Amino acid sequence: MQDHLSQTFAALADPTRRAVLAQLSKGEANVSDLARPFLKTMSLVAVTKHIKVLESAGLITKSRQAQWRPCNINGEALRDAADWMEQYRVFFEESFDRLDAYLKTVKSKPKAKGEKNGRKK
Amino acid sequence: MQDHLSQTFAALADPTRRAVLAQLSKGEANVSDLARPFLKTMSLVAVTKHIKVLESAGLITKSRQAQWRPCNINGEALRDAADWMEQYRVFFEESFDRLDAYLKTVKSKPKAKGEKNGRKK
DNA sequence: TTTATATTTAACCTGTAGGTTAATTAACCT
DNA sequence: AGGTTAATTAACCTACAGGTTAAATATAAA
DSSP: OHHHHHHHHHHSHHHHHHHHHHTTTTTOBOHHHHHHHGTSSSSSHHHHHHHHHHHTTTTTEEOOOOOOOOEEOOOOHHHHHHHHHHHTHHHHHHHHHHHHHHHHHHHHHHTTTTTTTTTOO | OOOOHHHHHHOOOOOOHHHHHHHHSSSSSOHHHHHHGGGGTTTTHHHHHHHHHHHHHSSEOOOTTTTTTEEEEEHHHHHHHHHHHHHHHHHHOOHHHHHHHHHHHHHTTTOOOOOOOOOOO
């Protein structure tokens, strides 16, 4: 695939993959743990592929422990997508005090050179 | 496509479509206006299709004015995606005061029945 | 009524996403 | 060594995404 952001959004554009992320947000899990909820509707291999898509997008990491492959969520990749969305917040945010609160946090973290948003590193 | 959220993310998973959204965030534009920046790399028909994808996902609206089709951005669809992401903010947000500010706004808008997040309607 | 401009529709092509089953690899357990 | 469990690889299939060119439609303008 082309750019990182497209890859991230594409990875999120599947309910199975979002469910895997949801599961991982509660903590580390093996491939077979992650697959379990879906085995009525698809094969283990299918889930393995979904996991690979998430891994390629950087949304999760996979390590090795004997014959298991413990997976963990990796928020970094999501941040770029979230940052992209902030740009459009004004178009979907009708609660102005919440928007104000957000803007204050932005102002308190002024842009450094070559950085988007007020985020560090 | 399956669910609304998948459709939204899929629509965002293309740089041309994100560029169209960026253009529309500066104001209304016709199909040919939107297509102009891309005509060196793809046909008008291709852009038309991208616009249709955005429209189907609810990210933009299209009206009629003589032979023109003025398009406008529609933030509502983006909000669901943004809401979904908020769920994971804790995984990519390292600035705790900014997170605090966000959490305060959530607390100030307690959940109503059948609603996700603190958002109204 | 003809012509020009804006956009869509139709028919097509190619690559890839998402699924399958069967076979393979890797590590552990007797 | 042989068997079990965990996960991946390979080969394949089908649908659809994203592009093309050519033709059709709508509206305005001469």
